[in-house]
Amino acid sequence: NAGVTQTPKFQVLKTGQSMTLQCAQDMNHEYMSWYRQDPGMGLRLIHYSVGAGITDQGEVPNGYNVSRSTTEDFPLRLLSAAPSQTSVYFCASTTPRLAGNNEQFFGPGTRLTVL
Amino acid sequence: GENVEQHPSTLSVQEGDSAVIKCTYSDSASNYFPWYKQELGKGPQLIIDIRSNVGEKKDQRIAVTLNKTAKHFSLHITETQPEDSAVYFCVSHDDNNDMRFGAGTRLTVKP
Numbered sequence: 001n002a003g004v005t006q007t008p009k010f011q012v013l014k015t016g017q018s019m020t021l022q023c024a025q026d027m028n029h030e031y032m033s034w035y036r037q038d039p040g041m042g043l044r045l046i047h048y049s050v051g052a053g054i055t056d057q058g059e060v061p062n063g064y065n066v067s068r069s070t071t072e073d074f075p076l077r078l079l080s081a082a083p084s085q086t087s088v089y090f091c092a093s094t095t096p097r098l099a100g101n102n103e104q105f106f107g108p109g110t111r112l113t114v115l
Numbered sequence: 116g117e118n119v120e121q122h123p124s125t126l127s128v129q130e131g132d133s134a135v136i137k138c139t140y141s142d143s144a145s146n147y148f149p150w151y152k153q154e155l156g157k158g159p160q161l162i163i164d165i166r167s168n169v170g171e172k173k174d175q176r177i178a179v180t181l182n183k184t185a186k187h188f189s190l191h192i193t194e195t196q197p198e199d200s201a202v203y204f205c206v207s208h209d210d211n212n213d214m215r216f217g218a219g220t221r222l223t224v225k226p
Contacts, residue, residue, distance in 0.1 A: 004158075035216075040124070042204060042216035043159070090158050102147055102208055106158030 002026050006091050006107035013081040013114045021076040021110050023091030031094040032074040033058070033104075034066065036087040043090065049074055081114045088112070119207050121217025129225050134192045136220045138205035141186065145207040145215075148181060148188045153202045153219075162203075163190070195224045 007022045025032065033048035045058030049068040063085060065077040074093075078085060088111050092104040120139045128134050138148075146167040151159035165172045165179045165188065172179050176195075181188045192199055205217040 040218055042121075042218040044216070045214065092158075102214075103149065103161045103164070104151075104159075104214075106151075106160070108156075109158050 004091055004093055004105050004107040006089075006110050008110060009108065010111050011113070013078070013112065015082060015114060017081050019078055019081065021078075021089055021091075021112075023074045023076065023107060024072050025074075025091075025093040025105070026072065027093060027095075027105065028071060029093035029095065029105075030071065031096075032068070033092050033094070034064070034074070034076045035090045035092065036060065036085075037090060037109075038087050046076065046089075078112075081112075083114045086112060086114045119205060119215045119217045121205050121220060123220060124218065125221045125223075127223045127225065128195050130195060130197060132195055134195050134199070134222055134224075136190045136203055136205070136222070138188050138207075138217050139186055140188070140207040140215070142207060142209060142213070142215070143186075144209040144211075144213075145186075146210065147208040148179070149206050149208065150177075150179060150190050151204045151206065153204065155201075159204055192222075195222075197224050197226050200224045 004025045030051045034046040035043040037043050044060045047066040049055045052071050055066050088109050090109050091107040095103045149164035152162045153159040163179050165181050176193050178191045202219045202221050204219050208214045
């Protein structure tokens with residue numbers, strides 16, 4: 001199992017540019033989520049999905065779109081990048097509740113800088 | 116929204132000493148409390164967790180305690196080693212998958 005993979009590892013954008021952060025998992029988890037990590041603020045939930053075809057907003061969804069056409073993939077789109085979106089982005093997939101816990105498996109992260 | 120407060124934000128201990136990190140949550144529906152360790156340049160990784168029907172759980176050098184009445188939970192690391200140096204996050208979690216992360220504690224273990 002590769003677990004959760006994210007691409008790219010690093011990205012620099014200019015204000016106004018758009019891009020997609022890719023996330024894939026091979027553990028057949030239904031629940032996937034995107035977080036951003038900023039200094040002193042822990043991880044904040046951007047969007048999440050409880051299964052293919054279903055997405056919902058988290059704590060900080062503005063400026064981001066997601067889709068979930070398959071169980072494996074959960075891409076995050078920045079429509080018009082802003083300097084405030086400079087952050088480290090983590091994708092995670094979560095074990096089913098019936099498994100006894102809700103362990104989240106995180107990808108290695110994407111460090112995004114918006115100039 | 117419901118928040119999780121985590122203290123301290125930084126913690127420096129001598130190798131072999133103990134380290135304690137404390138969290139307070141406000142959502143009464145929270146019933147699952149995992150702790151994650153994040154090493155430099157990596158994503159967070161689960162190290163221990165506790166459910167609301169248990170007061171304490173131990174796994175070798177790490178332990179977690181939960182006081183559901185006071186809405187406090189803590190991480191205890193004994194006999195710390197340099198490889199314990201990392202950022203630690205507490206999380207409160209309810210059955211609706213509403214998860215809140217603490218702001219993190221940067222632990223440094225000095226050899």
